[in-house]
Amino acid sequence: MQVELTALALSAVLVVAYILAPAFRRLTLSREWAAGNRDGTPPDTGIRGQRADRAVKNILETYPVFVAVTLGVVVAGGAGTLSAIGAVLYVAARVFYWPAYVYGLGPVRSVFYGLAMLGIVLELIALFGAAMSA
Numbered sequence: 001m002q003v004e005l006t007a008l009a010l011s012a013v014l015v016v017a018y019i020l021a022p023a024f025r026r027l028t029l030s031r032e033w034a035a036g037n038r039d040g041t042p043p044d045t046g047i048r049g050q051r052a053d054r055a056v057k058n059i060l061e062t063y064p065v066f067v068a069v070t071l072g073v074v075v076a077g078g079a080g081t082l083s084a085i086g087a088v089l090y091v092a093a094r095v096f097y098w099p100a101y102v103y104g105l106g107p108v109r110s111v112f113y114g115l116a117m118l119g120i121v122l123e124l125i126a127l128f129g130a131a132m133s134a
Contacts (some may be wrong), residue, residue, distance in 0.1 A: 002079050004123075007087035008070045011063070014094055018059050021098075022052040048102050055101040059094060062116060066090050069123045078130025086122030089115055 025045050047051070073083045093115035100109035 004043060004070050004074050004079050005083035007084075007091045008067065011091050011094065014091065015059055015063055017056060018052075018056050018098060022049055023028065024054060025049045025052065033059045047104075049102070051102045052098075055098050058099075058101070058113075062120065066120055066123075069120055069127055073123050073127045073130060076127060076130035076134065078126045080126060082129075083123045083126035086119040086124075086126065088119070089122065090119030 022045065026049075070083075070087055074077055093112045097109060097112040097116065099105075100112055
């Protein structure tokens with residue numbers, strides 16, 4: 001399997017983990033709320049729970065772009081060293097982004113966000129290279 005597709009598969013697992021972390025926290029705090037229609041106010045998950053919620057929203061903003069660019073570069077035949085580095089960089093940075101966010105390491109979190117975006121940019125360069133040579 002190409003590095004880009006492996007990174008894509010691992011990123012899907014990562015997104016699921018991002019989503020489940022705050023959900024499990026709410027479940028431990030209030031099973032009634034978690035099992036109900038959620039019409040009321042969710043239980044207070046504390047500052048780390050709030051950060052975990054924001055981390056989910058953040059990854060869901062960049063993930064569709066990562067998926068599109070990764071699939072595009074593979075389909076266009078542009079997969080190579082640059083796109084592989086970009087895909088691995090995105091996933092690795094996102095692995096470290098979550099704990100940096102949840103534990104309040106603001107400047108470090110921003111570095112990991114920037115590295116994840118750099119990964120997308122590297123893949124975009126590879127995709128445009130493949131498009132121009134086609």
